[in-house]
């Protein structure tokens with residue numbers, strides 16, 4: 001009888017000890033982790049049909065399938081249910097619904113601090129990578145403040161106002177061959193930047209030296225389409241995360257990577273263009289995920305600003321041969337998928353406003369209060 005009581009007591013003690021050990025073991029800690037680094041990848045114009053087309057024409061597989069959390073965002077702009085890339089990217093960068101054409105400014109044209117500018121202030125390394133001109137609406141909305149989009153030279157001048165660590169994209173002419181005769185490339189060099197401009201096939205030979213910030217131009221104006229030979233996005237994305245991980249060793253980094261031309265294929269109503277750009281963007285996603293899996297402290301978010309083309313895959317399609325159609329040569333108001341991987345990824349499940357992507361990133365970075373105008 002006594003023995004049974006002793007064994008029972010012993011068992012209770014062991015069980016309690018075990019429970020205590022379990023709750024202090026970080027591997028079973030259920031509190032959400034915060035990321036050190038955030039990489040936001042924007043496939044411009046990438047709706048569900050664009051993803052579907054990319055998937056089936058790529059042997060029924062994409063790196064997008066590696067993401068454990070998926071949500072949907074409401075892409076509408078302040079003044080129209082159908083957003084453009086400027087208002088769409090400003091929702092991500094500033095956390096506000098603004099009018100179509102607005103670059104980093106609110107509905108009253110007042111400049112709003114972007115997450116990239118805030119990350120700079122907080123001592124993080126920052127970067128922008130794009131397959132359009134770097135002054136185009138999506139990348140520009142993270143670093144520029146302009147009432148009207150397509151002011152490429154004005155947008156270029158905004159790059160010198162920040163301490164961005166890395167930017168890669170086309171549009172060299174907007175920095176060097178300007179109407180105001182300023183040479184922003186020279187100004188960047190004076191500020192301590194390495195400025196490079198390998199084009200086309202040489203692009204992948206670039207060595208990124210993390211001892212200095214880098215401006216890397218991939219074209220004088222628009223970079224080529226992927227189907228015409230542009231293939232730098234995956235390689236540069238892989239090098240960029242390594243570069244920023246080194247420069248952001250202490251406090252982390254924020255990087256936005258845009259697959260710009262999925263949108264252009266949609267505007268042109270050319271399914272082959274869309275598919276080639278989807279494959280190109282997905283390869284870059286693979287590079288980024290490989291880094292994030294090893295690193296363990298990086299949150300990767302992949303989404304789009306909007307869908308382009310009202311793109312559809314119709315009856316009679318096979319995986320090798322798609323029967324496609326378009327309802328418009330502009331954007332549509334579709335809900336847009338959001339894929340997330342890494343610490344904080346679970347926050348991106350569900351349906352929410354496009355501006356919530358900004359709020360979630362700010363919260364996970366520990367940057368506190370959202371923008372007042374939200």
Ligand SMILES: [Zn+2]
Pocket residue numbers: 045085263264267308331
């Ligand atoms: Zn567009």
